[in-house]
Amino acid sequence: MSTRRLWWLSRMELILFWRNRTAVVSALLLPVATVLLYATISDRTGSGLSANAFLLTGVIGLILMFVVYYNLVTTYVARRDELVLKRLRAGEARDVEILIAGAAPAVVVALAQCAIAVAVGSLAFDLPTPVNPVLLLGGVAGGIVVFALLAAASTAFTRNVEFAQISTLPVMSVCLAGSGTAFPLEIMPDALAQVLRLVPLSPVVELVRLGWVGGADGADFTGSLALAGRPLAILAAWIVVSTVAMRRWFRWEPRR
Numbered sequence: 001m002s003t004r005r006l007w008w009l010s011r012m013e014l015i016l017f018w019r020n021r022t023a024v025v026s027a028l029l030l031p032v033a034t035v036l037l038y039a040t041i042s043d044r045t046g047s048g049l050s051a052n053a054f055l056l057t058g059v060i061g062l063i064l065m066f067v068v069y070y071n072l073v074t075t076y077v078a079r080r081d082e083l084v085l086k087r088l089r090a091g092e093a094r095d096v097e098i099l100i101a102g103a104a105p106a107v108v109v110a111l112a113q114c115a116i117a118v119a120v121g122s123l124a125f126d127l128p129t130p131v132n133p134v135l136l137l138g139g140v141a142g143g144i145v146v147f148a149l150l151a152a153a154s155t156a157f158t159r160n161v162e163f164a165q166i167s168t169l170p171v172m173s174v175c176l177a178g179s180g181t182a183f184p185l186e187i188m189p190d191a192l193a194q195v196l197r198l199v200p201l202s203p204v205v206e207l208v209r210l211g212w213v214g215g216a217d218g219a220d221f222t223g224s225l226a227l228a229g230r231p232l233a234i235l236a237a238w239i240v241v242s243t244v245a246m247r248r249w250f251r252w253e254p255r256r
Contacts, residue, residue, distance in 0.1 A: 009088070009093060009097060009098065009101030009104075010100070010101040010104035012101070013075075013101050013102055013104050013105050014104060014105050014108070052121070052125040052126060052127060053121075053127055053209070053212075053213045054184070056117055056120070056121040056125060056127060057121075057205065057208050057209045057212055057213065058180075058181040058182070058205065059117045060114050060117060060139075060140060060143075060204075060205070060208050061143075061175075061176075061179060061181040061201050061204060061205045061208070062176070062181060063110050063113045063114055063117070064110060064140075064143045064144065064147050064201065064204065065147070065172055065175055065176060065201065067106055067109050067110040067113065068103075068106045068107065068110050068143075068144055068147045068148060068151065069147040069148075069150060069151050069154075069168065069171065069172065070151075070164070070168050070172065071105075071106045072102070072103055072106050072147070072148055072151035072152070073151045073154050073155060073158055073164045073167070073168050074161050074164045075102055075103075075105075075106070076102060076151060076152055076155045076250075077155050077158050077160065077161050077164060078161050079102060080155060080251065080252065080253060080254060081160060081161070081254050083253060083254075085098060085252045085253065086252055086253040089252055099148075099152060103148045103151075106148070107144055107148070110140075110144060111140070111144075114140050118130065118136075118212065121212070127212070127213060128212075128213060130211050130212045131211070131212070131213065131214045131219070131220055131221055131224060132210065132211040132214070132221045132224040132225065133211065134211070135207050135208075135210050135211030135224055135225070135228055136207070136208055136211030136212050137211070138207060138211070138232070139203075139204050139205075139206075139207030139208045139210075139211060139231075139235070140204070140208065142203075142204060142207070142235045142236075142239065143201070143204035143235075145239055145242075146200050146204070146235065146238045146239055146242050147200070149239070149242035149243055149245070149246045150171060150200065150242045150245070150246075152246040152250045153242060153245035153246045153248075153249050153250060154167060154168060154171065155249075155250060155251065156249035156250065156251060171200075174199050175199055175200055175201035175202075176201070178196035178199045178201075178202070179196070179199055179200075179201035179202040179204075179205050180196075180202060180205050180206070181201065181205055185197065185202075186216075197230075197231075197234070198234060200238045200242075202231070202234070203230075203231035203232070203234040203235040203238070204231075204235065206231040207228060207231050207232070207235070210224040210227055210228055210231075211224060215227060
């Protein structure tokens with residue numbers, strides 16, 4: 001992989017992203033709007049976390065869904081339909097460089113918003129500084145990888161940019177409703193909660209909560225590590241599954 005080539009491809013994608021007002025608005029405002037909606041419909045008393053902790057740790061899950069997953073589906077589809085991917089692939093750029101460069105704007109915006117969420121939570125909402133930054137960063141990084149790969153795989157079912165609003169609904173609906181981002185899994189029947197902990201966003205949210213506030217039990221650094229085994233294993237499994245799905249279904253040019 002050429003660092004110089006990846007830099008210039010990523011720079012090009014960042015310029016195109018900031019020129020696309022629709023993409024910028026959806027990346028910056030939709031997570032905030034969704035958080036405000038959730039704040040009005042759930043008291044979050046069943047999670048074991050304070051309302052502020054539940055809300056602000058859930059923000060990171062929303063950022064990954066809207067900024068990374070949804071925006072990358074539209075980006076990859078737009079580049080595919082405009083034959084940009086095909087032209088880039090005909091040059092010196094390797095496939096992995098093209099895909100990483102395409103994801104660069106979404107990743108940069110997502111990381112910035114996650115950093116702002118942690119800063120705001122710590123300074124303005126009486127949340128502690130992260131008790132285990134390693135788990136917090138690992139959850140965010142793993143979530144970015146999973147949803148970037150799932151976005152690439154989802155382009156196979158997305159005919160055009162406009163259709164992305166429909167093709168992304170299954171993944172977004174399941175993840176947002178079933179990951180404990182909108183409603184605590186603890187208030188659901190145990191059998192259902194165990195199943196929902198397997199959806200792609202669930203291990204990310206769990207790792208973020210363990211890394212930031214120590215989870216529902218307020219565990220310290222060592223305690224949070226002891227609780228992280230299951231969500232780490234689930235997240236690793238989703239990385240493998242999403243990689244296989246991307247390699248099998250991603251197309252570099254429109255089907256005729």
